[in-house]
Amino acid sequence: MEAIQAYYNGSVFVPLAPVKAKLNQQALITIVGTVKANSSVKRYSEFYGSLSSESYLEIIKALKDTERIDLDEW
Numbered sequence: 206m207e208a209i210q211a212y213y214n215g216s217v218f219v220p221l222a223p224v225k226a227k228l229n230q231q232a233l234i235t236i237v238g239t240v241k242a243n244s245s246v247k248r249y250s251e252f253y254g255s256l257s258s259e260s261y262l263e264i265i266k267a268l269k270d271t272e273r274i275d276l277d278e279w
Contacts, residue, residue: 207225209232211218218234226232256264 209224210221211234212221213219
């Protein structure tokens with residue numbers, strides 16, 4: 206017997222890792238009490254945020270510092 210982690214997408218159970226099973230092999234599915242978000246699917250809103258004015262100015266300063274690099278030095 207093998208335990209498989211999966212999530213329910215509204216119509217089918219989707220495994221979180223590859224499954225070693227034969228086609229049409231029977232399985233026993235147990236629903237656990239906690240709801241776990243699908244960790245492999247990210248919403249774009251998770252990848253952006255905002256900067257404080259101080260952080261923004263620090264980044265601008267760092268970018269301006271790169272303009273002073275003399276490429277002939279390398």
